Amino acid sequence: MGGIFGTMDARLHDLFRPVQANGRVSTYIYEEKGPSPALRPYVCCYWQSEPRGSGSAQLLLRPDAVDRVLPDGCTDIIFTENLKTGEMDVRYCGTFQQAFSISYTEGSALRKFGIRFMPGGAYPFLRTALSEFHDQAVAAGQIGPVIGRETEERVREARSFGERIGAVEACLMRQLSDKGTDGDNRMKNVLYRVFISGGGETVNELARSETVSTRQLHRSFNQWVGLSPKKFAEVVRFQRLLRDIQAGSVTDWAAAAAERGFFDQAHMIREFKRFYGASPIKAAAEYRGMSDLSYL
Numbered sequence: 001m002g003g004i005f006g007t008m009d010a011r012l013h014d015l016f017r018p019v020q021a022n023g024r025v026s027t028y029i030y031e032e033k034g035p036s037p038a039l040r041p042y043v044c045c046y047w048q049s050e051p052r053g054s055g056s057a058q059l060l061l062r063p064d065a066v067d068r069v070l071p072d073g074c075t076d077i078i079f080t081e082n083l084k085t086g087e088m089d090v091r092y093c094g095t096f097q098q099a100f101s102i103s104y105t106e107g108s109a110l111r112k113f114g115i116r117f118m119p120g121g122a123y124p125f126l127r128t129a130l131s132e133f134h135d136q137a138v139a140a141g142q143i144g145p146v147i148g149r150e151t152e153e154r155v156r157e158a159r160s161f162g163e164r165i166g167a168v169e170a171c172l173m174r175q176l177s178d179k180g181t182d183g184d185n186r187m188k189n190v191l192y193r194v195f196i197s198g199g200g201e202t203v204n205e206l207a208r209s210e211t212v213s214t215r216q217l218h219r220s221f222n223q224w225v226g227l228s229p230k231k232f233a234e235v236v237r238f239q240r241l242l243r244d245i246q247a248g249s250v251t252d253w254a255a256a257a258a259e260r261g262f263f264d265q266a267h268m269i270r271e272f273k274r275f276y277g278a279s280p281i282k283a284a285a286e287y288r289g290m291s292d293l294s295y296l
Helices: 009-015 149-157 161-179 185-196 203-209 214-224 229-247 253-259 265-276 280-288
Strands: 028-033 043-051 075-082 088-093 110-117 137-139
Touching: 009 185, 028 161, 043 161, 075 149, 088 149, 110 161, 149 161, 185 203, 185 214, 185 229, 203 214, 203 229, 214 229, 229 265, 229 280, 253 265, 265 280
Parallel strands: none
Antiparallel strands: 028 043, 043 110, 075 088, 075 110, 088 137
């Protein structure tokens, strides 16, 4: 099955658009923007969270609104700038399997700007097995010269979201030019199958589709994604359910569980709580109170 992909790398970007739970707190603005066509096989999106200006219109959000960071199978490089001191911290965040809430400390004005890599998209830049960074946020220096001092300064000096994107895109394009774009067609095929099935295929089915052993498949996932194929499929299934909840299209929870391959509704709720930190009904209520998300 090695021939179905060829130049299909960018199609993975269209098959998997993970959902986050930011933009609910009225004092902060959260935005996402897509990458340029050349980087679509690698980058899911660029995102930014920054304090809302004092002159901005205040949104009428739920007073108990919570911003959450959710498992999505992606990894991020995050630039955190203290807007009062100008200090910047750059970290690479690996995959994780539990949600955590974001706390905004009163009086500390922080702007966060991130590169969210597609599953499998960071490895061509890092050339290190992504499983080494699972559940970790490490200083950018620990992943090698992916983001150099020059790019960090350009991000710091940028005056807009678009200028920050331009700075990191130039850096990533140079990296691809220097390191080449050789990929693992087998891995791309497997990701394709996971995405189109919504995480519904078993590890054995995925391995058989590429005529490899389950051990080989685990090794590839550890290298390229940072999660086991089973855990990654669970995250994709969660993300598909979450997107439907965000869209308001889930009306029958028992049917939703059956359609997505859960044993029953109780199984779906347990798995959802593990990844979201609250029940599907709570998530639906939170998304109803969410501000508009910009994605261009």
